[in-house]
Amino acid sequence: MLSQLKLVDATLHRTETQTRMPFRFGIAVMTAAPHVFLQCRYEIDGTVVTGIAADGLLPKWFDKSPEKEAAQEIDEMLLVIRRAVGFAREVSAAAAFEFWQQVYQAQVKWAAEEGFPSLLAQFGVSMVERTLLDALARAEHCSLATLLRENRVGLDLAAIHPELAGHTPNEFLPEQPLAKIIARHTVGLSDPLTAADLTSENRIDDGLPQTLEDCIRFYGLYHFKLKVQGDVEGDLERLRSVTQVVTQQCGTNYAFTLDGNEQYRAFPRFVELWDRIQADASLKSFFEKLIFIEQPLYRDVALDPSIANISDWENSPPVIIDESDAELSALAQALELGYAGTSHKNCKGIMKAAAHRCLINHRNAIENTSRYQMSGEDLVNIGPVALLQDLAAQAALGNTSIERNGHHYYRGLSAFPKEFSQSMLQQHGDLYTAMDDGFARVNITGGELDLTSINAAPFGVGVEIPTDAFEKLSL
Template sequence: MLSELKLLDATLHRTDTQTRMPFRFGIAVMTAAPHVFLKCRYEIGGQVVTGIAAEGLLPRWFDKFPEKQADQEIDEMLQVIRQAVAFARQAAPAPAFDFWRQVYQAQVAWAAEQGFPSLLAQFGVTMVERTLLDALARAEQCNLATLLRENRVGLDLATIHPELKGRTPAEFLPAQPLTKIIARHTVGLSDPLTAADLTPENRIDDGLPQTLEDCIRAYGLRHFKLKAQGDVDLDLDRLRAVAQVITAHCGNNYAFTLDGNEQYREFPRFVELWDGIQANAALSAFFENLIFIEQPLHRSVALDPAIAHIADWENGPPVIIDESGAELSALEQALQLGYAGTSHKNCKGILKATAHRCLINHRNATENTNRYQMSGEDLVNIGPVALLQDLAAQAALGITSVERNGHHYFHGLTPFPQQISQLMLQQHGDLYTEMDNGFARVNITNGELNLASINAAPFGVGVEVPLDGFEELSLLRKNRM
């Protein structure tokens, strides 16, 4: 019998973080961002259990309206969290999936009334979802992979994908979570590639690698994520420079993805970039190791059959959606249009991603192909909670190569009290290693992350994270300005 959950109370804490170097992606450059922790106390099968979730509030991703100020976007991210918590308080006691559906459906209706973009609105739901999965794993004394594979959450796959009627997650998910993943290193649009790109003004002396070539040497990288900015000529120049560094240090032992970051609103314009790649001998050879292209078209047109002619692209590469994956039906829409799959980020939802992973694996098995893909993508995740929970989900879903960038743009766990670093080093000494200043940093060795301690924890995090000293925010709903 499935355990029922009831939300008893919740708290929300905030701290501010600064990057060690600017992260330029799409239309945005990030140098600082708030980081929030949501703790929810549930009654589960007669037990009272607390679950936690965390996320950096990164403007210009959930809602890409350039006219909005960053502070407004952050306020809206906080508002969707508050609203989801309010709906969770109102939800009737139910197994995890049914509880989640109550919150999800209420948030969908509210967001439509308020004019919030779906991706932004559902971010609030995912924060609640992560706390309930954490609490349920603790109550069930198992890890996230077991919760999902044994379907202790009560996930009805057919509710999201009707063609999976009568099927169960155990038929599609790995028998065991992955013990390691390949770290796919993000090369930001303004990241220095070689020592020649460093100047006295942009050089960082903090003990961590800064240039792409230094990161390859230090971490043993072999998977990469490259960024496009929507200008064909600039994109081709940047890709040539990046390709030269990667091949110089990795030979042919590399793979990569290209992130379009929604920078193209017309499909022919993006095809022009691809044709330019194929016309250049060095780039054409480099792109033989391409895994897929991610979301080149803006979300407003990416699922429009009149614009997204992916299926008609003769000899085109695999293309997946990312920012367009807000709605439950988005993956099926994308597959019908010729896309090869979708991405997973915890901020887009874990139960939804589980159903998507099952559909992708089902389609591959039915069609005897490996065409359909689910990628693991980042949102500058850092510990002590968000990164670990993301890795736990990627391991449970069997995603072998996952974009990782938080360790590159932040100086380890220095944004948080040193006590948190010590806890991570004690409990997650395979994932973290100590820096000279006593703080912890992510330990990437031979291009991989070790997930043993992640999988040993209920939902990635094996310690109780102290939130002393962080600002406690009101969870009362505030009217939208």
């Protein structure tokens, strides 16, 4: 018998954060962002349990409309959270997946009527979903991995992917969540690569590494995510510079992904970049360690068979979708076009991702291949909630190489009260380590993260997170 959930009440709190260095990706440069905490109290089989979710509100990812100001995008991110909470209040007691379905369907209808992008609208649903899963895991005294694998959420795989009819999550999800993951370090478009790139104006003296070469030495990094910007000549020049640093520091022990961030609007232009890479001896050798290419094409054309039929690209590298994964059917569409898979970020939804992982593993099994893949990606996740829940989900899904950038663009947990650092160091001493001033930072060692304590907690966090000191927003 599946546990039945009913939303009792909810609170939303906001605080402001600033990065230690600019993060340039796509058309955006991030130097600051609000961070919000959503707490929802659910009645679960007669007992009231609180679940929490958190995320940074990053403009120019959910909606990349160049004419919108950052403040407008932040307001819209808050609005989709509020609407999702409003729809959740209307759900009668239901099992987790059914509860999610009702909120999702209501949000889809509302977003279509209001003209909101699907990716943005579902961010609001994902925030509610995360509180739901946190509360359920706490109520059942188990981990997220157990909720998903044992299907205590009532996930109907066929409702998302019809070809999985008759199958259950335990056939495809890992028997145990991953105990460690590889931290795939983001190299932003404006990140300094070597000491020669530092000046008196951009140098940071905060105890953490700043250049790529220093980050590799400090964290023992060996997986990387490289950004491109849609300009073939500029991208080739940047890639040559990154290649030199990575090979000098790592030798042959490295792997990487290439993130297009929707910067190539014309498919032939991206093919030109790839052909130029293959024609360059040093880049061609470096690209033998490529894992995949992520969403090079803008979402409006990435799933258009007349424009982006990857199957017709002779000798193509593996390409996955990211921003295009906004509709439940997007992954199946992408696979038909020749894409190799999709990414997971918690902001895109966890139960949907579990179904996606099941489809990918199913396709690999029936075709006797390892071509199809799910990647773990980052949206500048930082603790004490968002990062932990993201890692818990990645471990449960079996995603081994996970993009991480919050450790690089933020100075640990210094954006939050010091008590948060103390709590994390006590509860998650494997994931965090203390800096000289007592604030906690993510403890990447040998290029990897230890998730032992993450997997032992209900949904990654395992401690109470006080939010009363932050600005309370209306819901």
